[in-house]
Each structure stands twice: as C-alpha cells, then as structure tokens.
Amino acid sequence: MPSDAAAGPVPHLHVVTGKGGVGKTTVAAALAMALTPPGGRTLLVEVEGRQALASLFDTPALPYAERHVATAPGGGEVFALAVDAEAALLDYLAMFYKLGSAGKALRKVGAIDFATTIAPGLRDILLTGKVKEAATRTDHGRRVYDAVVLDAPPTGRVSRFLNVTVEASKLAKVGPIRTHSDGVAKLLHSPATAVHVVTRLEEMPVQETADALAELAALKLPVGDVIVNSVNPPLLAGVRVTKAGLKRDLAAVGLPSDQRTVAALAAEAADHQQRLAVEDRLRGELSELGRPMVELPLFTDGMDLSNLYEMAALLREHLDGEAR
C-alpha cells in the first residue's frame, strides 16, 4: 500500500550509480521491480539522455512523460521517465513563473543552451529537481509512487551530480535557483534517500566503488547498499582438476576425450578458477567497506525480461532480509 506522504525512515528515493559498463541501468530497473508492492507503483528515472531504459524494456524512445513499462511480480506497475534538462527547465518555468510560451524566445537567444548545458550545476539541479518532484508528488495525501529509482550518472560524476547545493550556493547566493536546489538537497541528504553502488568483481569497478562510497560519505549523502552484479557461480572453487581424470570421465560418458579437447577443457577450467580467485579477493575488499552487500548472478544468455524478474526477486529477498 502507498505510504503516507510524510517521509518515513525507509528510503523511497533510491539512487543507483556504478562505474560505466557494470550494468547500472539493468540493476536500477530490477530494483524498481523489487520495490513495487502488489497494487502499487514505482517510477524509474533516467537522466543521461541515453534512452537506455527504452532499450532495456524494448519500447520506443521514452518521451518526457511517465510511461508504464513493466508489471512487477506482485502485479504492481513500473513506470519510466527519461528526464531531459531542456524540458525540465521549461516545465519548471511554467510551474513557477507561468512562462508558458517563453520557451521559444529563450531558445532563440541561446538561454536554453546556456541553462541546460553550460551553466555549471544548473543542469543537474533541474534534473534532480524533477526527480524530487516525482518522489514527493502526492494525490489525496498519499504518495503517487511507492518508490522512485534514479538511474544516476556513473560513480565518477555522481557526487557532483547529487551535491547540488554546494554547486548552486557557490554561484547563486539568493533567488529561486537557490531555494529550489536547497529543497532538492534536503531530500537527497535525508534518510528518505539511499544511494546504492553497483559494481562487478573486477578491479576498476571495485576501486571506484570504494572511492564513490568515501566521497558520498564525505558529502553526508545517505549511502545504501553495494550491489554486486554479474557474479560467476563458485563452480570448481578450490578443486583440483587433472587431465587424467577429465580424460577418463569424458570417455565414460561418450564425449571426445582426445588430447586437444582435454587440454582445452582444462584450460577453460583454469581460466575460470583464476577468475574466481580474483573475484574472491575483490569480494573481501568490498566487504571491508562495511555496507550491506547483495550479489546478482552473471546471465550468460544476456539480459531479457525473465532474467530481469529473477534479478528483481533476488533484490526483493535482500530488501526483506534488511527490513527484518
């Protein structure tokens, strides 16, 4: 059931970041599904203009409007929104200054270009402002969305993106931009928000996860969980594989057991074991960061809707475990 409009202790704005290429968008989508209660609705937001959500859900490019993209396991609904800085600015002007038709005039003199792509921090304020609006929107005193999941910029830029007040206050000492960004920052720094970091058990993503967690903590942004994506199953962990044993077993089940096949399979097994050893070491480094961790498997058949549901189920299990 949708909860009261007043922010409870449980986060309802989930910010998902991670190094490029770790599957941040996929995890954000699965998390939105996991957070959708039966009969409820969640909103999945992207801000980078990549239309990655449309591609993931196999729908046409998302307009600047909230669209139904998937049904969660319990029958709840997942909506998606691609926030565009220019549209958000015009939206904002219309809302606060009744400047309905001013957009064209502003664009003509380059003001839109200026506001959305050039003024430092302004673009991010507009994008996070829209996220805040959706996260706090109410209907008859109840929140419209049970949860809002933001597919945020990657780890390298996320702190700056979320730390809008500092950016804004450096430049705009007073005025509506200041007021607006203060409001956004208040939500982002409150327990109603959780910033999750997605990683893989690879060196660079793990390093960036540690860096991002430290940066977020230094800025007093509420850090959530570490979500480890694309984990290999622990097959053959600590097991000695011999070519003689392989040859014997292969012959016994009627598979080719020539020298080439045996050597090739042994090499694949050794590669996998080496990978597991690296993963184990990195898992240890991650657990030292002291955040709740959840692991999601590597789907060797690629990402489709059924795998997305499986990821959502694993995340749901993890969230339930945290709530207990």
Place this chain on the structure above:
Amino acid sequence: MTRSKVLDTDALIGDPQTRVVVCCGSGGVGKTTTAASLALRAAERFGRRTVVLTIDPARRLAQSLGLAELDNAPRRVEKVVDGSLDAMMLDMKRTFDEVVLAHTTREQADEIFANPFYQAMSGTFAGTQEYMAMEKLAQLRARDEWDLIVVDTPPSRSALDFLDAPARLARFLDGRMMRLLTSSSRGGHSVFSLMTSSMSFFTRTINKVIGGRLLSDIGTFAASLDSTFGGFRTRAEATFKALQNPQTAFLVVAAPEPDAIREAVYFTRRLTEERMPLAGLVLNRSHSVAATGLSAERAMGAVEALEDSGDDTPTADVLRVHSRLVSQVATETRIAARFTAACPDVPQARVPAFAADVHDLEDLRAVAEALAGSGSAPP
C-alpha cells in the same frame, strides 16, 4: 551472419602517415587501456616517438605508465624499448588556465582567474573537458615533437559529447546571449535600459531564475574573455577540421554488451556523417571458447550422465563451466553482430577478456599483442 572486416592495428600505428589516433567510446569499455597499449606498441615495435594523452586513467594504469603526478605535461615512460613513449594526464583546469594565459596579459588573466564564474566553469562547465582535450591535442601537435599522438577521450555521459561539446561551447561564447551578457557589464548603462521590451523580458527572466549577482559575474567573465580571446568559435572549428585530417584515425572502442554496442553504432554513424577518418572498431573483453568442438547441449547432457553415475568428480563442473562459456560467447557474438549488421564496412579487432587488470608495462604489452594478433589473422 555478415563476416566483419579485420582491423589491422599494427598497419595503422606503424604507418608513418598516421599522426593522431583518437580512441572513443562509452565509459567502462577499456578505452584508456586500448590507447595506452597502442601507444606503447607504436613506440616499441615501430620505433616511433609516441605520446599518449589520457583523460582519467584508473590508478593502476596510471602507475603502470609511471604517471604518479598530474602535472598536465608529457612525461617520459621509463623502460620502453626502442622508440620513446611519453604519457600525460589531462588537467582540465590547468589547460583552461594556460589557454587564458596564452591570450592575455598577466593582470587580465588574474582578473579572469578570480571570477567566481570562471572558477566554477573551468572545473565543471559541461563540455569543458571535451574542449580542453581537443585544446591539449592541438598544443601537442603544434610542438611537433612526436611521430604519433594517441588520445583517449573523456568519459562523457554520451560519447557524442566529444564531437558536440566544443562547438556548443564556442556557439555559446560567440553567441547572442554572450553578447547580451557582455553588454550588461560594459559602460554605465544598465542592461535593462538598453534592451527592447522582448529582450528585457528575457533578462528579467534570466535574472529572476539565476540571480543578479551570478548574471553580473557571467557578464564580467564574458567581457574579459571577449576582449582577450576573440573567436573561440574559430578555434573550435580549427580543432574540428584538424580531426578531419587524413593523418588522424578514429578508433571506436566497445565491449560486447548491448549499451556499449549501441553507443558504438551511434558513434560510428556520427563520425561518418562528420567525415571524420574512422579506422575501425576495437571490441574489448571478448570471451572465446577453447574446446570448440563441444556444444553446450552435449556438455550438459554429459553432466547429467556423470551425476547419475554418482562418482565424486570435478568433470561435471568443468563441463558446466564450459557450457556457460559457450552460452556467453554466443550471447556476445549475437550482440556484436548488431554492430556488424549496422556498420558492415567498418573493420573490427577483438581483444580477449583478461582475468586481471593492467598493473605494469608487461601487462600493457600483452594487451597490445592481443590487439595486434587479432588483426593479423581472422578469429
């Protein structure tokens, strides 16, 4: 399925006519590693005087190049055999400062540096990093000390920013809005008294939204830039033209993942439209099957038989690992085929997935070797 053409990176970096190689692609695909390994190979195998410009290298990669400090100038990489390799990390703010200093007097420069808008912009201005990477490339070219310059591109939110941002920045600095802001800080007249009614509506709005103090900071900044730089746009256009030069080669870097391939296709199209010299696609992190004769289905069938026999043997898990690998390679091939279908004429080189990251020059040589090897014989 269409068979892709093969990209011979050795032919590219060994050709004395190739003077600049630009590596671009979305984040997390191993772009910087590709740039660094190509540069190392150009130096060691072809004896070329090479410099690699990296934007935001991972700590270990930076260390492997001996780049402990970020001082915005090329440093010689030790222990490179034969040719020479210099490496540098781009310091966006310092490059911007250098540009200002090069075009103005010390006093005027100090005035610009002290401006709060400049301070914010030189660090965070959307597009500054892209523009400064191009500026640095232009500086390195002008020094004429190297046979080959290899450039890594910024981890933009979208790879296309790399092409768009300099023009956008120039358009803004040269544009009507900038002139408007400039006029507001010049002379005794208030900006409002000079404006027509529609213009004053515009400034009122801007003033209302961003605040008067910020507007005047921007105005002062615009005026000082205007008087010292002259056409920023001319500069951006010159850089853009330099990239179209046939001595430049673009490499699109990707990994066999849906997002990375989608960006690579989009980027390839843009490069083609802009008539940029595209050399090919480098597909990093490609897995391959060693036991090629054994299908996943047959392997899994045997797993069942082995388990029925009740023997405690690792062979069942070896076959599971094999079957997963076959499935993963099939998925990667399917995803990579989207690129081949969309851009059939673009040559490709595949680099295998390595279990660990690059830690030293030796690792970098191994990456370069794999990259070169993938070009000499079709996979």
